[in-house]
Amino acid sequence: DAGVTQSPTHLIKTRGQQVTLRCSPKSGHDTVSWYQQALGQGPQFIFQYYEEEERQRGNFPDRFSGHQFPNYSSELNVNALLLGDSALYLCASSRARSSLGAFFGQGTRLTVV
Amino acid sequence: TQLLEQSPQFLSIQEGENLTVYCNSSSVFSSLQWYRQEPGEGPVLLVTVVTGGEVKKLKRLTFQFGDARKDSSLHITAAQPGDTGLYLCAGTVTGKLIFGQGTTLQVKP
Numbered sequence: 001d002a003g004v005t006q007s008p009t010h011l012i013k014t015r016g017q018q019v020t021l022r023c024s025p026k027s028g029h030d031t032v033s034w035y036q037q038a039l040g041q042g043p044q045f046i047f048q049y050y051e052e053e054e055r056q057r058g059n060f061p062d063r064f065s066g067h068q069f070p071n072y073s074s075e076l077n078v079n080a081l082l083l084g085d086s087a088l089y090l091c092a093s094s095r096a097r098s099s100l101g102a103f104f105g106q107g108t109r110l111t112v113v
Numbered sequence: 114t115q116l117l118e119q120s121p122q123f124l125s126i127q128e129g130e131n132l133t134v135y136c137n138s139s140s141v142f143s144s145l146q147w148y149r150q151e152p153g154e155g156p157v158l159l160v161t162v163v164t165g166g167e168v169k170k171l172k173r174l175t176f177q178f179g180d181a182r183k184d185s186s187l188h189i190t191a192a193q194p195g196d197t198g199l200y201l202c203a204g205t206v207t208g209k210l211i212f213g214q215g216t217t218l219q220v221k222p
Contacts, residue, residue, distance in 0.1 A: 005156075033209060042117075042212030043156070043202055051165050056209050092210070098164050101146045102210060104155035 002027070004093050006105035011100065013081050013112050021076040022044045025093030032074040034066060035090040043090055046109050050096055078110075086112045117141070117204055119213035126192055127221050134187045134200055134216045142204030142211075145185045147176055150199040150215075192220045 005024045013019050025032050035043035045058035049068035054060045063079045069100040072093075079087055088109050117138045125158040126132055136145070144163045148156035160169050162178035162185060169176045185202055197220050203210040 006155075026204075031208070035210075036213075042119075042203075042214045043210070045209045045211070046135045048209055056207065058209070088153075094208075096208075099161060099205075101144070101158050101160055101161035104148075107153075107155045109153065 004091055004103050004105035006089075006108050008108060009106065010109045011111070013110065015081055015083060015112055017081050018077065018079045019081060019110060021078075021089050021091075021110070023074045023093075023105060024050030025072050025074070025091075029093035029095050029103070030072050031094045031096050032057050032068055032072065033094070034074070034076045034094045035092065036060075037090055037107070039087075039089040041104070046076070047111050057073050081112045086110060117202055117211055117213035119200075119202055119216050121216060122214065122220060123217050123219075125221065126221040127195055129191050131219075132189050132192060132218070134202075134218075135184070136186065136202035137184045137214050138204060139183065140204070141182050141204070144205045145171075145178055145182070146203045146205070147185070147187055147209070148201040148203065150201060152199075156201055189218075192218075194220045194222050196220050 033048040034046040037043040047057045052068045065077045068074045088107045090107045091105045094102040131181045147159045150156040160176045165180045165182045167178045173190045203212045
């Protein structure tokens with residue numbers, strides 16, 4: 001079992017550019033959530049996808065959008081990048097209606113310069 | 114707005130000492146998870162607690178969920194340098210995770 005995989009692991013972008021991050025969930029999981037983690041802080045919930053639809057959204061602007069594909073993999077897109085978007089972006093997968101908890105990928109370190 | 118307060122934020126101890134990390138909220142959670150995170154890596158799930166009053170043990174780690182499902186604690190017995198890392202508690206609310214700010218633990222040999 002490969003677990004949750006994210007790509008790329010590191011990325012450097014210029015302010016104003018757009019970025020796409022990718023996530024493959026753990027085998028058997030159908031729900032993907034994205035989190036942003038600033039240095040020294042706990043992760044902040046961005047949004048969650050289930051059955052290819054955004055089910056919940058945290059307090060993030062519309063510049064943050066996503067998609068879930070039929071194979072449950074997911075993408076996070078961020079437009080018009082700001083310096084403050086620099087962070088570790090984490091993908092977590094889980095099974096809907098399961099209390100077993102979420103499993104995280106290794107994250108994508110995004111640096112905006 | 115649900116908030117999880119973790120304490121202490123930083124802890125530096127000697128190998129062999131015991132420690133407890135607390136996670137408190139005014140909100141009720143359907144479940145609560147504890148994660149350990151290394152620098153530059155994603156959080157690794159340690160345990161999920163679901164039932165109020167539940168106690169789970171994982172080797173030298175003991176996790177407790179409060180009776181009212183609003184708080185939790187993590188106790189480590191005889192800490193080792195390999196326990197060093199960021200410990201995060203996260204409460205489940207309508208399927209999403211609300212994280213505390215984390216406790217950075219350093220165990221010196």
